[in-house]
C-alpha cells in the first residue's frame with residue numbers, strides 16, 4: 185500500500201522506499217512535501233524522477249561531477265589556477281564541489297551571488313562586475329570584512345577612489361583587478377596605456393591592493409568552429425595580455441591574469457601570461473554551447489549536458505504531436521532556438537505558449553502517452569537556472585538531493 189503523505193513525510197525512508205518505488209508512477213509529491221521531508225532529516229531516498237513536480241530543473245550528478253573533474257584536471261595540466269564562474273549555477277553546493285576539486289574560489293557576477301556564496305562559507309570570491317554606487321560599494325566592503333580575499337574589478341579611477349575611501353573607513357585592504365575590455369564594449373577599460381595608468385592609480389591608493397588584470401572576452405566564447413574561435417580569442421586577448429605584461433615590466437604587483445570561457449578554455453590556456461580560468465557553463469552545459477563546434481568536430485562535447493528541464497506529457501490527441509507542461513516560462517528564451525529533447529529520443533520541441541510545449545514525433549508509431557516524462561536540454565544555462573528555486577539532483581532515475589539555487593535573485 186502506498187504510504188500516506190503524512191507517513192511519508194514523518195517516517196524514515198528505508199521502510200518506505202519499496203512502496204514508493206513500486207507506486208512511483210502514480211505519485212506526485214509537491215515541492216513543499218519534498219522540502220518538508222528534507223527539513224525533517226528523513227532524506228529522499230526512494231524518490232525517482234517520476235515523483236517530481238513538473239516542470240522542474242534536473243541536475244545530473246554523474247554529468248556534473250565528470251565536468252567539474254575534467255576542467256580541474258585541464259587547469260592542473262596547464263599549470264593554471266581555476267576560479268570557475270558561479271553565475272552559471274548560482275548554487276553554493278556546486279561551488280563547494282568546484283573548490284573541493286582545487287578551485288581557488290569562485291567568480292560571481294552580482295553582489296547577491298557573492299553574499300549567498302560567502303554565507304555558505306566559500307571564499308576566494310572575484311566579483312566580475314564593477315561595484316559602483318553606495319549600495320554596492322558598502323556591500324562589497326562588508327563582504328571583504330568577512331572574506332578578506334574578496335576581489336573586485338575596476339575600470340574607472342573615480343570608482344577606484346570611492347572603493348579606496350570605503351575600504352579605509354572599514355579599516356581594510358580591498359583586493360582589486362584592473363578590468364580590461366578585450367572587445368565587448370560592456371565593462372572594462374580599453375587595453376594599452378590607459379589600462380596601465382589605471383593600474384598605477386589603483387596601486388597608489390593605500391586601501392586598495394592591486395592584484396592584476398581581469399580580461400574576459402565574451403565575444404569569443406561562442407564563435408562557431410574551433411579554428412575561428414581560436415583566431416578570435418588570440419586576436420582580442422593579445423592586447424590585454426600585453427597590458428598585463430606592461431604592468432609587470434613597470435614593477436606593479438600584477439600576479440593574476442584572469443579570463444577565458446567554456447568556449448575558449450583550451451585556447452586561452454596556452455596564451456602567454458594567463459594565470460587563471462574563470463569558466464562557467466562547462467559545469468552544466470546547454471544547447472548554446474553544443475552547437476559551436478569542438479576541437480574534434482561539429483558538436484562541442486568536451487562536457488556533458490548535466491542540466492535538463494523535466495516535463496510531463498499532458499495532452500496527446502494527434503498522431504504526430506504531444507503537448508508537455510513546459511513552455512516559455514520554463515526556459516530562458518534569450519536565444520533564437522529552443523530546448524532540445526534529450527530523452528526520449530526522436531522528438532523535437534517547439535514553444536506553444538507560456539506553459540506549453542509541442543513535441544513532434546519523428547515517427548508517428550513512436551509511443552508517447554499521457555503522463556510520460558520528457559527531459560529537455562536547456563537553451564542557455566545561466567538564465568535558465570535563474571528561473572528555478574531548486575535543482576533536483578539525480579543519478580539515473582533516482583533523486584539523490586535537492587539543492588537550492590541559493591544565489592539567485594536580482595539585488
Ligand SMILES: Cc1ncc(COP(=O)(O)O)c(C=O)c1O
Nearest residue numbers: 269312400445446462463464465
Ligand atoms: C565575466 C565572465 N567571466 C566568465 C564567464 C563564463 O563564461 P562561460 O559560461 O561561457 O564559460 C562569463 C559568462 O558570461 C562572464 O560574464
